[in-house]
Amino acid sequence: MSTSDGRSVRVALLGCGTVGSEVVRLLTEQADELGARAGAPVELAGIAVRRPDKHPELPQDLLTADAAALVESDVDVVVELVGGIEPVRSWLLTALRKGKSVVTANKALLSEYSAELSEAADAAGADLYFEAAVAGAIPLLRPLRESLAGDRITKVMGIVNGTTNFILSAMDSTGAGYAETLDEASRLGYAEADPTADVDGYDAASKAAILASLAFHSRVTAADVHREGISSVTASDIAAAKALGRTVKLLAICERVTADDGAESVSARVHPVMLERSHPLAGVGGAFNAVFVEADAAGELMFYGQGAGGAPTASAVLGDLVAVARNRVLGGRGPRESAHANLPVRPMGQTPTRYHVSLDVADRPGVLAQVAQVFADHGVSIAAVRQRDGLSTASLVIVTHLAPDAALDATVEAIGKMDVVREVVSVMRVEGEDT
Ligand SMILES: NC(=O)c1ccc[n+]([C@@H]2O[C@H](COP(=O)([O-])OP(=O)(O)OC[C@H]3O[C@@H](n4cnc5c(N)ncnc54)[C@H](O)[C@@H]3O)[C@@H](O)[C@H]2O)c1
Numbered sequence: 001m002s003t004s005d006g007r008s009v010r011v012a013l014l015g016c017g018t019v020g021s022e023v024v025r026l027l028t029e030q031a032d033e034l035g036a037r038a039g040a041p042v043e044l045a046g047i048a049v050r051r052p053d054k055h056p057e058l059p060q061d062l063l064t065a066d067a068a069a070l071v072e073s074d075v076d077v078v079v080e081l082v083g084g085i086e087p088v089r090s091w092l093l094t095a096l097r098k099g100k101s102v103v104t105a106n107k108a109l110l111s112e113y114s115a116e117l118s119e120a121a122d123a124a125g126a127d128l129y130f131e132a133a134v135a136g137a138i139p140l141l142r143p144l145r146e147s148l149a150g151d152r153i154t155k156v157m158g159i160v161n162g163t164t165n166f167i168l169s170a171m172d173s174t175g176a177g178y179a180e181t182l183d184e185a186s187r188l189g190y191a192e193a194d195p196t197a198d199v200d201g202y203d204a205a206s207k208a209a210i211l212a213s214l215a216f217h218s219r220v221t222a223a224d225v226h227r228e229g230i231s232s233v234t235a236s237d238i239a240a241a242k243a244l245g246r247t248v249k250l251l252a253i254c255e256r257v258t259a260d261d262g263a264e265s266v267s268a269r270v271h272p273v274m275l276e277r278s279h280p281l282a283g284v285g286g287a288f289n290a291v292f293v294e295a296d297a298a299g300e301l302m303f304y305g306q307g308a309g310g311a312p313t314a315s316a317v318l319g320d321l322v323a324v325a326r327n328r329v330l331g332g333r334g335p336r337e338s339a340h341a342n343l344p345v346r347p348m349g350q351t352p353t354r355y356h357v358s359l360d361v362a363d364r365p366g367v368l369a370q371v372a373q374v375f376a377d378h379g380v381s382i383a384a385v386r387q388r389d390g391l392s393t394a395s396l397v398i399v400t401h402l403a404p405d406a407a408l409d410a411t412v413e414a415i416g417k418m419d420v421v422r423e424v425v426s427v428m429r430v431e432g433e434d435t
């Protein structure tokens with residue numbers, strides 16, 4: 001199994017779809033260079049796909065439909081690009097328990113079973129690498145796990161789903177419809193096999209769980225992440241944002257929150273936000289991703305690049321493959337799971353956020369004061385108000401200061417029940433502005 005005897009590093013590839021096919025292409029085209037960087041030839045020993053007969057373009061002698069048998073065969077590294085939980089979880093546990101290193105892009109699996117997979121890797125002295133699982137081609141997990149291991153990270157915030165960013169960018173710039181843009185994202189290979197994982201925020205929530213776990217040295221799973229997708233973002237929301245010089249983005253936000261008594265917790269959430277157009281994340285279009293990291297000593301860092309698609313994702317997979325192959329050749333190991341801080345997860349209702357609320361209200365004296373009173377009753381402080389008069393109604397835009405999310409939510413519910421409020425046109429959280 002080890003390559004200290006000078007033989008090649010044998011690789012099993014599970015899955016050869018959008019990402020896997022690009023991994024095969026790059027592995028084939030760059031075989032010599034990859035071998036030189038790894039310190040031994042990197043040899044593709046087998047490719048498991050669901051239907052081998054559908055892949056005339058692949059080397060037929062390498063193809064199999066039996067992924068479990070390929071994992072058990074004489075390979076050193078398993079590269080998993082199938083996706084989903086089972087049977088992938090079982091295959092990867094088998095591989096790790098047998099001391100084979102694993103490279104995967106499977107954020108759905110990692111955000112639920114990282115602890116189990118990491119423990120199996122540790123027990124057998126194998127590597128578990130997953131740079132492609134978050135923000136595609138962008139080197140982000142290695143900087144968090146290694147480059148920033150000596151710093152104290154306080155916040156990780158960014159656009160981590162290419163499909164929803166592609167859709168929101170199109171809605172904002174061309175007014176394109178939701179369904180047609182989603183079809184285009186699927187055709188381009190950005191969307192998950194089930195695109196509801198993208199539009200309902202599950203994919204971004206999985207990535208937020210992985211980011212929060214690494215950034216805060218804790219175990220955060222997808223179930224811990226507050227999740228809202230973009231299916232509820234309306235043309236009214238986009239228009240309300242535009243009218244204020246803002247744009248709508250789906251963000252993953254992971255924060256270290258310190259309570260008054262000094263107790264620390266982690267807040268991890270995915271939801272649409274309004275951002276000022278001057279904010280660096282506002283200009284991130286198409287399937288691109290961008291992530292801000294704030295750390296005590298480093299200050300603010302920004303990572304930007306292609307977050308989805310076959311070739312960009314394959315770049316991250318191959319980087320991991322060279323790293324695990326190098327570890328095999330030289331006899332070392334990559335970073336292990338670091339969960340020593342063990343911080344609890346703060347419920348969304350207690351997380352401080354800011355709201356933007358657009359209302360159509362009756363245009364008569366005293367209405368603004370009545371609405372403002374409801375905010376005050378809930379302990380929510382208003383940062384800015386804008387009013388525009390219509391014929392019989394006025395449009396009122398209110399942006400709050402930071403308040404517990406539950407208090408803001410209750411305020412909006414109470415306002416929606418007021419007689420003077422004709423319509424709650426848009427409610428959205430605001431990020432990236434001074435409180
Ligand atoms: N497409 C992207 O932009 C992207 C980016 C980052 C991460 N990922 C992740 O990479 C993984 C693969 O994504 P994809 O877009 O390439 O998916 P895909 O649907 O294009 O490919 C999946 C592959 O798995 C194979 N497969 C399915 N069931 C199998 C089984 N039981 N046995 C053997 N093979 C089986 C299929 O034949 C296919 O080749 C997923 O975890 C996904 O979340 C994708």
Ligand SMILES: N[C@@H](CCO)C(=O)O
Pocket residue numbers: 133134135136160161162163164190191192198203307308309
């Ligand atoms: N479906 C994902 C792929 C990259 O993880 C996206 O759209 O970002």
Ligand code: NA
Pocket residue numbers: 131132133134135136137138139140141316
């Ligand atoms: Na990445």
